[in-house]
Amino acid sequence: MIDAADAFDVWWGWPPPVLDPAGPYAHSVTVLAWALFALGVIVTAIVALAVFVAVAGPPRWKARLGGEKAILILGVGFPAVVLTGLLVWGLTLTASLTDPITGREPRIRVTAHMWWWDVEYLDAAGRVVRRDANELHLPVGRPVVLELGSADVIHSFWVPNLSGKEDMIPGRTNLLKVQADRPGRFGGICAEYCGGPHALMGYVTVAHLPADYDRWLAGGNVSSGPANPQHVPGAMPASARRTPAGQGTADPKAAPQDGEALFVAHGCAACHRVAGTQANGLAGPDLTHVGSRLTLGAGILPNNRGTLQGWITDAQALKPGNRMPAYGNIPAADIAAIALWLEAQE
Amino acid sequence: MLAIAMAMAAALTTACKPPPPSRHDPDAAAVARGRELVRQTGCGACHAFPDIAWPQGRAGPSLVTFDEHGPIAGVLPNTPANLAAFVRDAPVAKPGSPMPAMPLSPREASDVAAYLHGLADD
Ligand SMILES: [Cu+2]
Secondary structure: OOOHHHHHHHHOOOOOOOOOOOOHHHHHHHHHHHHHHHHHHHHHHHHHHHHHHHHHOOHHHHHHHHOHHHHHHHHHHHHHHHHHHHHHHHHHHHHHHHOOOOOOOOEEEEEEEOOEEEEEEEOOOOOEEEEEEOEEEEEEOOOEEEEEEEOOOOEEEEOOOOOOOEEEOEOOOEEEEEOEOOOEEEEEEEOOOOOHHHHHOEEEEEEEOHHHHHHHHOOOOOOOOOOOOOOOOOOOOOOOOOOOOOOOOOOHHHOHHHHHHHHHHOOHHHOOEOOOOOOEOOOOOOOOOHHHOOEEOOOOEEOOHHHHHHHHHOHHHHOOOOOOOOOOOOOHHHHHHHHHHHHOOO | OHHHHHHHHHHHHHHHOOOOOOOOOOOHHHHHHHHHHHHHHOHHHOOOOOOOOOOOOOOOOOOOOHHHOOOEOOOEOOOHHHHHHHHHOHHHHOOOOOOOOOOOOHHHHHHHHHHHHHHHHO
16 A cells, blocks of 8 residues: 555655755745744743742742733733734735736646646736646746646645645635746645545656746757756656667557557547647646656656556556556557657657 | 786776676675666556565566566576666567566666566575
8 A cells, every 4th residue: 555655755755845945935934934943942941941940949039930020021021022023924924925926927827636737837818838737847046926726626736845835726726936946856746635646646846947948838848957866756767768769669560650549549538638639638637748747647657668658557556546547458569559659749 | 107007907807897697696786776776767667566665556567476487578588687688678678578668778777687686586
């Protein structure tokens, strides 16, 4: 069975990188967290000292501690000032995480589904420029506004290096600003229990230098940035991430053209969209760019020909309860042909 | 001078050339690297391994009892070299094999073979 330790191991290991902010919106939260921790330590120390004085202190100190002045200062004044300060700090910080600064930031609409993520990159007029899934690409050094929604139940968006958690609620759009100040890959995960394989609902955020980002958005190919020490799925061994074209394609049945026909013939098109083909389903992730993604199955497996075939053959063994059926009945050669074709969809 | 140094270096490297890897005594460091490579490349998408809790895919045979399987995929003698060639590019090592080529360099593939043979020895 999959326990939480395995699932977390898939993303970051334990604990999640909450104390390693990679951008201002995570940084401000980290500073607040440390401030709370420090205040907690100070207050605990004061209380311990007061208890010590009350029990074992000299009589003169005891009398002072029990006096009206001490109670007004320590018991009323101090908490009122500190708590009010923290309240104002916390509320302004929370507001700063969500409201757009200029309204001109790039916008990305992320819609959660049980148990994957639909991702749409919007232009200034709100039209969809690029549709993808289970992966979020950002330009480094500028805030991006995420329009978070859900297609079914409540989920929660969380990339610990970039921001706090934000609920994704059906019928509502919650805005969240994120910004990455260094290129790299950051793991994300659904942070609100949403049933079934919730623990296997992740994604990878890839922060690009601005020029790379523009190229990527326009459909170009860019390297996915330096893999940071953080382990995210898709961090592949040193050799080629992808099986070199030509390797292992001796089988003439495995020609990519067949893949498209087989994809439709076996009913995959009913649930998946691949732009430019007759595949137009919406029940599963858009596969138009599946070949360029780092991961499969919503952030849980590295993406290569092998994992692609393994996923198509028996997605239920890998992610029990997810909404894609297992296809043990399709001949292995057909699955290989479909995988070869999908791998070319970048 | 340079020639002598080069000759010495050459002599040293031949002297230190490791013995050909044996399937019964895999190098522990190679086994550890191989295990990590198996995890990272996602072999678990199709196979179950005894020391990898998840994923345990079912598109390929379980490798929990790999030591009892005999020849690799039923045909290739179970040597380190054959196993490395098979896990890297199965359709070439065994024409018609349904296992796809995997993104491993030849050196990584021999680490993976060491890991698999390490399993077999338990
Ligand atoms: Cu969830």
